[in-house]
Amino acid sequence: xxxxxxxxxxxxxxxxxxxxxxxxxxxxxxxxxxxxxxxxxxxxxxxxxxxxxxxxxxxxxxxxxxxxxxxxxxxxxxxxxxxxxxxxxxxxxxxxxxxxxxxxxxxxxxxxxxxxxxxxxxxxxxxxxxxxxxxxxxxxxxxxxxxxxxxxxxxxxxxxxxxxxxxxxxxxxxxxxxxxxxxxxxxxxxxxxxxxxxxxxxxxxxx
Amino acid sequence: xxxxxxxxxxxxxxxxxxxxxxxxxxxxxxxxxxxxxxxxxxxxxxxxxxxxxxxxxxxxxxxxxxxxxxxxxxxxxxxxxxxxxxxxxxxxxxxxxxxxxxxxxxxxxxxxxxxxxxxxxxxxxxxxxxxxxxxxxxxxxxxxxxxxxxxxxxxxxxxxxxxxxxxxxxxxxxxxxxxxxxxxxxxxxxxxxxxxxxxxxxxxxxxxxxxxxxxxxxxxxxxxxxxxxxxxxxxxxxxxxxxxxxxxxxxxxxxxxxxxxxxxxxxxxxxxxxxxxxxxxxxxxxxxxxxxxxxxxxxxxxxxxxxxxxxxxxxxxxxxxxxxxxxxxxxxxxxxxxxxxxxxxxxxxxxxxxxxxxxxxxxxxxxxxxxxxxxxxxxxxxxxxxxxxxxxxxxxxxxxxxxxxxxxxxxxxxxxxxxxxxxxxxxxxxxxxxxxxx
Numbered sequence: 307x308x309x310x311x312x313x314x315x316x317x318x319x320x321x322x323x324x325x326x327x328x329x330x331x332x333x334x335x336x337x338x339x340x341x342x343x344x345x346x347x348x349x350x351x352x353x354x355x356x357x358x359x360x361x362x363x364x365x366x367x368x369x370x371x372x373x374x375x376x377x378x379x380x381x382x383x384x385x386x387x388x389x390x391x392x393x394x395x396x397x398x399x400x401x402x403x404x405x406x407x408x409x410x411x412x413x414x415x416x417x418x419x420x421x422x423x424x425x426x427x428x429x430x431x432x433x434x435x436x437x438x439x440x441x442x443x444x445x446x447x448x449x450x451x452x453x454x455x456x457x458x459x460x461x462x463x464x465x466x467x468x469x470x471x472x473x474x475x476x477x478x479x480x481x482x483x484x485x486x487x488x489x490x491x492x493x494x495x496x497x498x499x500x501x502x503x504x505x506x507x508x509x510x511x512x513x
Numbered sequence: 514x515x516x517x518x519x520x521x522x523x524x525x526x527x528x529x530x531x532x533x534x535x536x537x538x539x540x541x542x543x544x545x546x547x548x549x550x551x552x553x554x555x556x557x558x559x560x561x562x563x564x565x566x567x568x569x570x571x572x573x574x575x576x577x578x579x580x581x582x583x584x585x586x587x588x589x590x591x592x593x594x595x596x597x598x599x600x601x602x603x604x605x606x607x608x609x610x611x612x613x614x615x616x617x618x619x620x621x622x623x624x625x626x627x628x629x630x631x632x633x634x635x636x637x638x639x640x641x642x643x644x645x646x647x648x649x650x651x652x653x654x655x656x657x658x659x660x661x662x663x664x665x666x667x668x669x670x671x672x673x674x675x676x677x678x679x680x681x682x683x684x685x686x687x688x689x690x691x692x693x694x695x696x697x698x699x700x701x702x703x704x705x706x707x708x709x710x711x712x713x714x715x716x717x718x719x720x721x722x723x724x725x726x727x728x729x730x731x732x733x734x735x736x737x738x739x740x741x742x743x744x745x746x747x748x749x750x751x752x753x754x755x756x757x758x759x760x761x762x763x764x765x766x767x768x769x770x771x772x773x774x775x776x777x778x779x780x781x782x783x784x785x786x787x788x789x790x791x792x793x794x795x796x797x798x799x800x801x802x803x804x805x806x807x808x809x810x811x812x813x814x815x816x817x818x819x820x821x822x823x824x825x826x827x828x829x830x831x832x833x834x835x836x837x838x839x840x841x842x843x844x845x846x847x848x849x850x851x852x853x854x855x856x857x858x859x860x861x862x863x864x865x866x867x868x869x870x871x872x873x874x875x876x877x878x879x880x881x882x883x884x885x886x887x888x889x890x891x892x893x894x895x896x897x898x899x900x901x902x903x904x905x906x907x908x909x910x911x912x913x914x915x916x917x918x919x920x921x922x923x924x925x926x927x928x929x930x931x932x933x934x935x936x937x938x939x940x941x942x943x944x945x946x947x948x949x950x951x
Binding site: 331332333334335336337338339340341342343345346355359365366368371372374375378383430431432433435436437438439440441443467481482483485486489490491493494495496497498500501504505506509 | 532533534535536538539540545546547548549550551552553563564566568569572584585591592593594621623624625626627628629672787788789790791792794795796797798801802818837838839840841842844865866867
């Protein structure tokens with residue numbers, strides 16, 4: 307096995323350990339204990355939090371910022387796709403040409419979205435004010451990962467470079483803002499629990 | 514401002530290091546700095562000041578958390594902009610967490626991740642409170658409540674005099690010399706609370722609610738010892754002080770053996786007593802805690818009161834108190850009541866759980882040093898009201914009423930500001946009530 311495989315596997319192990327650390331920390335601390343008398347359903351609130359509440363129609367952060375929102379959705383889909391591809395490429399590089407073409411096209415699009423969001427973060431005064439080096443590094447690593455994933459499908463020679471990028475990303479995930487891959491789900495759980503308990507969510511009658 | 518020292522730092526960090534559950538670490542680790550929350554916030558929308566972006570407020574607290582409690586923040590603080598707890602960040606926290614947040618939670622509902630920004634702001638305020646940095650103006654309100662039993666330091670004599678006067682008003686209004694405002698009576702169905710602004714400035718809202726209870730033939734009482742529905746320690750976020758205030762109202766309800774504690778029209782009072790108080794004192798309440806809005810809606814649904822919607826014909830709109838609606842789930846009852854009491858009801862846009870705060874939330878009305886900011890963020894509410902074309906604005910919250918009254922003058926809206934109880938009381942006809950009470 308080539309050296310870059312070992313690097314990637316080691317990085318994956320470290321990433322996984324970091325992920326487990328954060329996950330166990332969350333599990334260990336557990337759900338809130340609320341002494342107030344529940345008026346709604348936490349289960350319905352949590353389901354609503356992951357479904358209707360994520361609908362761009364119900365979210366000002368989405369419908370008032372539609373281009374950014376759409377870029378974000380494509381970018382995240384690209385990330386999931388690139389992660390799946392990373393595991394597939396461990397076992398085989400022999401992927402159907404049409405599928406490769408479609409994957410590469412989508413990954414190119416998500417790369418452009420990532421680059422666009424990076425440019426926005428650099429040029430938009432408001433976003434620059436909010437940003438720290440971690441925000442830029444995270445974006446660059448993930449965007450390069452998308453680009454590498456799309457490129458390696460047609461240019462196998464970049465495989466070692468691709469694996470190094472993937473390894474750097476994996477090592478970085480548990481450290482910086484990319485750990486929102488775990489905390490996003492925890493945040494939506496908590497917000498659903500909170501609003502569900504008080505019967506604010508699900509909301510049907512009033513907007 | 515007292516200079517920071519090791520003991521103060523320790524007290525502040527203790528807040529970030531105490532975990533009852535996973536909520537705090539979740540929300541401190543979740544923000545991705547996308548900045549999409551900016552346009553949900555009154556402060557940012559009316560000023561375009563990037564310091565006011567909700568994510569920036571979260572960042573103040575999470576940057577300290579990262580510096581002291583994460584590996585990367587301890588070893589490479591520059592990478593994530595992890596910050597030391599020092600005088601500079603404390604000054605920023607006071608200005609942004611106390612002075613530039615109404616704790617309305619609007620940003621929470623619209624956050625792309627689901628960060629409970631208002632909760633993080635409250636934790637930041639708790640740090641400041643534990644370190645002794647609550648703005649003096651807010652702390653003096655808390656102090657008045659702790660020392661006198663109500664946040665306006667109304668004496669027992671003044672309070673009982675006002676109630677006697679309101680009882681006479683009630684008797685005139687109902688044309689019944691036996692109509693009463695019962696005080697300190699045991700075993701009643703309802704113990705009713707008041708916002709101290711009522712006995713101090715707006716006593717007619719007390720007689721309005723008394724008229725509703727009279728019409729509904731309710732078994733109720735007021736307490737002269739603990740009637741204050743507010744808990745400003747919820748805003749200062751000092752848990753021990755909030756607990757003391759919450760415990761008093763619990764003890765009084767328990768002492769009088771009331772079946773239901775009914776919370777007056779006060780958004781944060783509802784939140785503090787209905788939802789937070791059991792957690793402050795870590796005890797489930799053996800009695801029901803409901804809002805006056807819910808009980809009035811209940812009376813109408815059960816036919817115990819019969820409002821006449823032909824009396825108020827002017828166009829009427831509703832301002833939703835954030836702590837009653839978005840943070841307490843009382844969304845439809847106030848609409849049901851108004852639709853039964855006024856002929857021409859119109860909603861503001863947006864409304865309900867998407868409503869904008871009036872600008873008086875988060876304790877802003879007590880912090881006079883931020884008055885200019887408070888009135889400038891109210892521009893959004895003023896425009897909302899103007900666009901409805903309504904001449905009456907109703908709000909089931911005395912804090913909101915106070916802010917709306919100031920908005921009315923500042924933005925020359927020329928509208929009437931009313932509580933929900935006042936509207937309902939105005940629509941109850943004397944002959945109906947007399948028949949009902951025979």
